Amino acid sequence: MMRLPPRRGVRATIPTASMADIAFLLIIFFMVSTVFRTEQGLKVFLPVAEATERLPRRNIVHLWIAADGQISVDDYTVNPSQVRGIVALKLTENPNLIVSLVADRRTRYRVVSEVMDQLREALALRVSFTTKFER
Template identity: 55%
Template sequence: MRMQRLKKEGKINIPTASMSDIAFLLLIFFMVSTVFRKEIGLKVTLPEARATERIVKTRNIAHVYIDKNGRISVDDVIVQPKDVTLRFKLKLAENPAIISHVKADKRVKYDYVDKVLEALREAKALRVVFATDYKR
């Protein structure tokens, strides 16, 4: 019964000609939306917070790392707190909408964080996000 009917309808084929168009479209989407991480940074254990929000504008982010020994890293260079000002001034000249993402280790003394915040204020980089993890 079934065989007979199939024969009648002939060969069924799915049009695959536009498959590559779809694939390339997806490919281009992925390539455009991917932001490559440029820096390695320092090893930090982030503090946890319930009010953690996601930053949507990924392209405007500049990272500052502070590890548990108080070392500060910007663009993979260990810097002194006062050098942060100069580096962020340059970043702001390139992109005025920059958001500073302070990734500080939870065990670090507040002193180091305070110095970085002061340096950012000096550079007029006023939009700051303290990196935290979601609290479970």
């Protein structure tokens, strides 16, 4: 039987010196892209639409309408008649405001219509109906 010479094991090493660099790079990415949740909103089931398009991230104010007609802006529950004043105030701060109506799919149209009238009177004419994209 032939005897093999004792083999010298080659030490396998993974270079870990740059691991921290990679990790910090990822940290910086996530730090920059993080937006902390600012409002709670209401629980809504969004309607589904095929023509859903992306909105710019800035200049958006969300107006939540729950299925029972409850309206919430900046986590304050408001009456439909108060929407006009609140939105008008926000519009003076930012004239490029887009109002995003986050309404539940089962909401009665009456409430949505009232809110849209209020928005018109507040001259907030750039409106978006938040929907979920689904084919």
